Amino acid sequence: MKRIPVDGKLSVAAQPSADDIAALGSEGVALLINNRPDGEEAGQLGSGPERQATEAAGLAYLDLPVTGPTITEEAVRRFAEAVAAAPGPVVAHCRSGTxxxxxxxxxxxxxxxLRREDVLAFGAERGIDLAGALRWLDAHPAG
Incomplete structure (x- = not known):
């Protein structure tokens, strides 16, 4: 499984297999965050089996499914809190990592x-288009 480093604690990835999840446990990853809704794609592991594989590997698990149009303030907050609270490395995944x-x-x-004007470059450095993050920020001004 290819992981894309975000900072010293977090990396993002595409959908892991059960074997990938087992390897994360042996690598010392503390938390796996699943940002995929169940049934998004044929052959997807799904949150139930993913939770079982994650727990068997000794990792904590957070099921936080979102789609681009359904990202909420609460999802952003829960994601940030989970990463901050994890006692070690975190891997978050969706279909592609975006x-x-x-x-x-x-x-x-x-x-x-992160400065808003640096978002696109930050994503591009990691091979990910973050234009959706800017659209979300425009549509949800901080209050």
Whole structure:
């Protein structure tokens, strides 16, 4: 499974297999965050089997399914809180890694850790288009 480093604690990835999840446990990953809704794609592991594989590997698990249009303030907050609270490395995944990085980028802009004008370049450096994060920020001004 190819992981894309985001910062010193978080990396994002595409859908892991059960074997990938087992390997994460042996690598010392503390938390796996699933940002995919069940049934999004044929052959997808799904949250139930993914939770079982994650727990068997000794990792904590957070099922936080979102789609681009359904990202909420609460999802951004829960994502950021879970990463911050994890006692070690975190891997977040969706179909390609884009939604997971989008959640992180929105939270980072809101927290002042990433400037809005740097979002696209930050994503491009990781091979991910974060235009959706900018659209979300435009549609949800901080209150």
């Amino acid at each position: 939604r997971s990085l989008t959640l992180w980028a929105i939270g980072a802009v809101r927290a002042g850790r």
